Amino acid sequence: MSETEYDYDLFTIGIGSGGTRASRVAAAHGARVAAAEEHRVGGTCVIRGCVPKKMLVYGAQFAEDLEDCQAFGWTIEGKKFDWKTLRDNVFRDVSRIEGVYTETLEKHDVTLFHERAEITGDHEITLASGKVVTAKYILIATGATPHVPDFEGSEHVITSNEAFHLDEVPGCILITGGGYIANEFAGIFNEFGSKVVIANRSDVILRGYDFSLRDRLMQISMTKGIEFLFHAEIEKVTKKEDGTYSVKMTGLEERSFDKVMVATGRKPNTEGLGLENVGVKMGDKGEIKVDEFSKSSVDYIYAVGDVTDRVQLTPVAIREGQAFADSIFGDVEPYSVDHTCVPSAVFSHPPIASVGLNEREAKEQYGQVKTYTSDFRPMKNVVAGRNERSLIKMICDGANGQILGIHMIGPYAPEIMQAAAVAVKAKMNKADFDATVAIHPTVAEELVLMR
Structure with a gap:
């Protein structure tokens, strides 16, 4: 198939931060670009990740600020917190940002398909509606999804995806995991008045961060009332008649919680994309294996962001998307992203x-x-x-x-x-x-x- 016979120069599957940047920049370079997103434009970061979570962090910080302000001469009478007000305001702003992302792509003449896409053949993509299109290059930017371990009653737990949609703040919540998501939501719910218990399968939180910081955060968290359980993994979750959950963990007696949240990492979102149809090589976690220029084992298929499991951070995905689009469609010498010395943060308390x-x-x-x-x-x-x-x-x-x-x-x-x-x-x-x-x-x- 000659270049002029393709429907598009680039077809992006997944319109999160990395996919949006790559699509917009490629179109700005003159490429004919289409993109498909089966959920909402903006991906994990904008819709159910760092953006709404940071808004919750801001809301939680007021709990301490309202307490501390008294020493600075302020008197606050009748203060109260309404979760639904914060939740709905967060949703409203997320929708606003989603609109900005969509408008940006449309202004650059990127064709948007609000449906699932699957690679069904060489340079061929089939949409959920049945429409078949072709592209010279295909970019996979579908991100990652929460990993839920296999245990009895796993259908009763929530992940970070569902945490934003709760009807009320849980009185008592168990959060499993020791990474940034677990510690961030622990701080958020603790400030909102929940009794928070973190259960971790090892005795180390925030693995990869300097031990001095890990220890200091744990000390402060415990002072604030957050309970830590180590070498504890969920064996069984049972929903009780009163709507609470009984949880059995390794080496511990059963305990009851209003909610059980699993934050045990994220896995690349590659299932059902049809990558096996064209021979794309993947790793043990389902991640797409790519070279320094984000190219997969198939010459015309590239991948950026969390789906490659290199560095799972939004700014990194954006850099990778920019580098891909510039290198393939721009009038520049191809370049790659330096994944060393990347700054990061945990929005704990x-x-x-x-x-x-x-x-x-x-x-x-x-x-x-x-x-x-x-x-x-x-x-x-x-x-x-x-x-x-x-x-x-x-x-x-x-x-x-x-x-x-x-x-x-x-x-x-x-x-x-x-x-x-x-x-x-x-x-x-x-x-x-x-x-x-x-x-x-x-x-x-x-x-x-x-x-």
Whole structure:
């Protein structure tokens, strides 16, 4: 089939953050682009992930702010929280953002199909309606979906997808998992008044983050009333007549909860895409195996974002989508995304942010390292009488002072880390930070005051 015989130059399956960016940029380069999404435009991040979750985090933070404000002279009478008001306002803004995504694609003349798409042959896509189209290139950007372990009664649990749609805040909730989703929702529900229990199959939370931050978050979380159960996995969930759930976990007596939430990771969303029809190679988790340019084992099929299981972060998917579209359809030398030194955050209470190597990784790779820390109580917490300490940790190459990683837990940590990540990515030295004048009084000034 010649190039002119294809219906489209690019057909994107999945219109999340990565798929949207790739489709829009490819169209801007002059490509004829179509895209299919079986759910809602915007994907996980916009519809049921980081965007609505961050809105819940903002809402939860008011619980502490309203308590702390009294020490600053404020009197708040008759305060109360209404979950449905927050939930519905979040839904409203999510719909607004979905509209922006859709409008952006339509303005770039991207043809949208609001239905499922499957690869049914060489360069061939069949839509749920039965329509068959062809494309010179196919991009898979279908993201990932929550992984629910196999146990008796698993049909009774919720995941992060359903957490946004609850009719009320649960009085008592069990959250299984130790990653960022589990700890973020634990903080959210705890601030809204739930009794929160986190059950983790190991004895480590937030694996991959620096141990100092993990320990500090657990200490603060326990002080706030969050209960941790380690080496505990769900064996059985039973729904009782009163609507609550009885849960049996390994080595523990049965306990009752109003809701059971599973946050045990996410799996690439490749099932039913027809990838096996054209020989696309996949990994053990169902992820699409790609090279540095996001190309699969089939020359005309590419994949970006969580479906490749490289780095499951929205900004990474966007970078990958941009690089793909520029490299294939733009007048530039093909380029790839650097997946090293990617900053990340956990929007827990308080939040965590990190960039670069943690202390263990730095010692393994560099041998001699020098670590600087600042362990302090932010001024706001001092006045409020909140005994909650922040921690900043900087890890440097012992030989030349190059900053290998910065890790922080405390107020505004993600906002501060975005700027600090530039310095780490640029391979700056501790001396560069030391030579920078502090902005006082701020939390961020600790970055340039550590000696």
